[in-house]
Amino acid sequence: MSLREIIVDEIRRRGSIPFSRYMELCLYHPQLGYYSRPGKRFGKAGDFYTSSDVHAVFGRLLARRFADMWRALGSPARLDLIELGPGRGQFASDALDWSGKRFPDFFQALRYLLVERSPALRDQLRERFSEHLAVGKVLIYEALDAAIPRLFPHVIIFANELFDALPVDILDHRGAVRVAVQDGGFCEKFVQPSTQELQYLDRYSLRPGQGERLEVALASLSWMDRIAAAFEGRQGFAVFIDYGYTQEQQLAGRHLDTLTTYRAHRLSFSPYEAPGEQDITAHVNFTALRTRARELGLDPIVLLTQSQFLLAIGEESQFADAFRDCKLPQEQAKVALQLNHLISPEGMGEIFQVLVLSAGVRGEEIARLGGLTLSH
Numbered sequence: 001m002s003l004r005e006i007i008v009d010e011i012r013r014r015g016s017i018p019f020s021r022y023m024e025l026c027l028y029h030p031q032l033g034y035y036s037r038p039g040k041r042f043g044k045a046g047d048f049y050t051s052s053d054v055h056a057v058f059g060r061l062l063a064r065r066f067a068d069m070w071r072a073l074g075s076p077a078r079l080d081l082i083e084l085g086p087g088r089g090q091f092a093s094d095a096l097d098w099s100g101k102r103f104p105d106f107f108q109a110l111r112y113l114l115v116e117r118s119p120a121l122r123d124q125l126r127e128r129f130s131e132h133l134a135v136g137k138v139l140i141y142e143a144l145d146a147a148i149p150r151l152f153p154h155v156i157i158f159a160n161e162l163f164d165a166l167p168v169d170i171l172d173h174r175g176a177v178r179v180a181v182q183d184g185g186f187c188e189k190f191v192q193p194s195t196q197e198l199q200y201l202d203r204y205s206l207r208p209g210q211g212e213r214l215e216v217a218l219a220s221l222s223w224m225d226r227i228a229a230a231f232e233g234r235q236g237f238a239v240f241i242d243y244g245y246t247q248e249q250q251l252a253g254r255h256l257d258t259l260t261t262y263r264a265h266r267l268s269f270s271p272y273e274a275p276g277e278q279d280i281t282a283h284v285n286f287t288a289l290r291t292r293a294r295e296l297g298l299d300p301i302v303l304l305t306q307s308q309f310l311l312a313i314g315e316e317s318q319f320a321d322a323f324r325d326c327k328l329p330q331e332q333a334k335v336a337l338q339l340n341h342l343i344s345p346e347g348m349g350e351i352f353q354v355l356v357l358s359a360g361v362r363g364e365e366i367a368r369l370g371g372l373t374l375s376h
Contacts, residue, residue, distance in 0.1 A: 059094025228296035244284030312371020
């Protein structure tokens with residue numbers, strides 16, 4: 001039975017379903033969802049790039065920042081670094097390798113937890129990190145809730161392109177989208193939005209005008225609830241990188257109807273084609289994440305562009321993390337181009353935003369980190 005047939009069968013049994021349910025099945029069905037099925041999704045041979053696919057310097061720069069955060073916490077003997085949605089583990093591999101080479105004291109204290117929902121990707125992670133798993137340097141979990149009871153008192157939580165892959169609902173001027181079946185294909189129907197959906201728009205976004213569509217990311221708020229729970233009784237930081245927007249930008253008429261799909265590096269706006277065989281994504285509402293974090297007792301430090309964030313880390317060391325392994329001029333030139341892609345406005349530098357949060361950390365310790373004072 002194909003995933004399309006499974007979704008059609010559910011609709012015929014239950015009636016039209018929320019778009020978030022459709023997106024959930026397309027991405028996370030245990031056997032046939034996009035992130036569950038075998039095959040390459042990342043990098044040149046896959047459907048899309050992440051920053052870690054550009055160059056190892058992304059993981060190296062973040063490792064440097066994580067080590068700074070560890071020192072801001074008083075250099076504790078043990079620290080948990082939790083990565084949410086690590087995929088095949090490229091970032092974790094780069095960060096661990098560089099920490100071991102350049103920041104040995106931090107590496108000694110570090111325990112790396114990978115929280116990955118996809119069974120297929122968890123299998124890849126077990127193979128990739130078999131040596132680290134054997135000595136307890138890396139642990140793998142299906143859900144963050146399962147990891148929380150075992151956490152050390154000091155924690156850093158990191159996610160790169162997690163929130164954009166969470167299911168969203170869609171509202172337009174006709175109502176909330178429901179996915180139905182007509183003539184053997186998927187179609188949209190519209191129902192009265194729920195109170196929760198309207199409250200989301202009023203607090204973090206705006207209501208759609210004629211011909212407009214907006215995403216309602218209630219699953220993102222639920223994730224922030226779980227993240228805040230991980231910090232209860234603990235100190236630490238959270239760093240979330242994703243492409244997204246603020247409520248102010250939406251009020252200015254930007255970032256409306258951001259739902260897109262990716263397949264073989266081709267962007268499309270047709271989520272009903274090839275369910276389970278293409279990525280479905282929506283830009284992240286950072287106003288919603290930041291506000292919910294504050295309500296849950298976390299302290300939003302700053303929202304920066306990826307360019308601002310990476311430059312602040314790299315300028316102090318003159319980007320030694322990028323060029324240290326280069327022996328020939330042509331190698332340096334190639335790395336310079338890759339680094340430029342990560343930080344330039346024409347590449348990923350202005351598209352991606354970085355939200356940094358803290359829990360139980362004094363202001364003077366945060367100030368010592370440097371580079372976290374610009375607002376955006």
